[in-house]
Amino acid sequence: xxxxxxxxxxxxxxxxxxxxxxxxxxxxxxxxxxxxxxxxxxxxxxxxxxxxxxxxxxxxxxxxxxxxxxxxxxxxxxxxxxxxxxxxxxxxxxxxxxxxxxxxxxxxxxxxxxxxxxxxxxxxxxxxxxxxxxxxxxxxxxxxxxxxxxxxxxxxxxxxxxxxxxxxxxxxxxxxxxxxxxxxxxxxxxxxxxxxxxxxxxxxxxxxxxxxxxxxxxxxxxxxxxxxxxxxxxxxxxxxxxxxxxxxxxxxxxxxxxxxxxxxxxxxxxxxxxxxxxxxxxxxxxxxxxxxxxxxxxxxxxxxx
Numbered sequence: 001x002x003x004x005x006x007x008x009x010x011x012x013x014x015x016x017x018x019x020x021x022x023x024x025x026x027x028x029x030x031x032x033x034x035x036x037x038x039x040x041x042x043x044x045x046x047x048x049x050x051x052x053x054x055x056x057x058x059x060x061x062x063x064x065x066x067x068x069x070x071x072x073x074x075x076x077x078x079x080x081x082x083x084x085x086x087x088x089x090x091x092x093x094x095x096x097x098x099x100x101x102x103x104x105x106x107x108x109x110x111x112x113x114x115x116x117x118x119x120x121x122x123x124x125x126x127x128x129x130x131x132x133x134x135x136x137x138x139x140x141x142x143x144x145x146x147x148x149x150x151x152x153x154x155x156x157x158x159x160x161x162x163x164x165x166x167x168x169x170x171x172x173x174x175x176x177x178x179x180x181x182x183x184x185x186x187x188x189x190x191x192x193x194x195x196x197x198x199x200x201x202x203x204x205x206x207x208x209x210x211x212x213x214x215x216x217x218x219x220x221x222x223x224x225x226x227x228x229x230x231x232x233x234x235x236x237x238x239x240x241x242x243x244x245x246x247x248x249x250x251x252x253x254x255x256x257x258x259x260x261x262x263x264x265x266x267x268x269x270x271x272x273x274x275x276x277x278x279x280x281x282x283x284x285x286x287x288x289x290x291x292x293x294x295x296x297x298x299x300x301x302x303x304x305x
Contacts, residue, residue: 023254024087032087036095039088046093050106053085057114061121064264067128072264075121076257082114083253105200111150118260119143122269142273148210149276149284153248155207156291159214160245163229163237178204210288213295220302233298240294247287251280 039049056078063075086107119139126135178201185194208215221229256276263272 028084028087032084032091035088036092039092046089047106049085049089050110053082054110054113057082057110058117061117064118064121065124076261079257086110105196108203115146126269138273142276145281146276149251149280151207152284153251156248160241163234213292217295217299244290247283250283
């Protein structure tokens with residue numbers, strides 16, 4: 001009985017405060033937790049698991065290139081394993097308290113790696129069926145908006161975590177702080193570290209660029225309260241922000257993979273690009289609009305106090 005209670009406490013601690021995608025909540029998070037326990041016993045670190053997930057994600061593109069349903073199923077299963085390990089490394093990091101900036105960078109690289117691999121496979125298959133090189137231009141545009149969608153999910157969720165739990169270690173940093181740390185690194189002495197840091201810095205620059213009202217709210221919060229946001233503000237922000245997390249779930253991994261599987265199953269590969277460019281972008285722009293509106297509301301509220 002005590003062991004079960006202890007495991008439940010560890011499970012809750014390993015989870016993030018919200019899981020808006022029901023597939024994640026019902027499958028990937030619980031299974032990822034069991035995997036995290038197993039890997040912890042083996043002595044593996046979160047970043048090691050992330051690197052494995054990157055390799056699996058890249059290899060999925062090889063199997064999606066062939067016009068063979070069984071190869072395609074293997075490719076989809078590899079992507080599911082990639083996402084499972086992505087859930088696992090984060091839970092393991094929270095479980096053992098091993099947070100690192102390198103871990104966050106590798107997490108972002110994981111998403112980029114499997115996306116590039118899948119896009120390449122789809123483009124080459126489309127060229128085999130008669131498309132010309134313009135399909136790569138379509139993939140490039142889709143990849144750009146995929147990056148925007150992924151960064152929006154990450155940023156809005158972390159901003160929500162900033163308010164939702166005092167005890168939560170929030171993976172939320174500031175562009176100006178990162179830029180100073182980046183400048184201190186030497187390309188000669190810290191090449192690999194600076195290389196990964198430059199990627200992460202550009203990621204943060206982009207995230208701050210499309211959220212001007214959120215940045216204004218962050219500055220105001222820092223000026224008024226430092227790192228101690230009052231409980232009344234936490235509660236009110238959570239009430240207004242939590243319903244919007246549903247849209248983050250709609251931009252998640254699972255709906256993309258379901259669409260990808262349908263596209264390869266019926267050999268209508270262009271559907272996947274169209275889905276990301278239309279449906280997911282419409283959700284993205286609505287998400288940005290609503291979040292910025294919430295931030296403007298609290299800016300006005302704080303300025304009246």
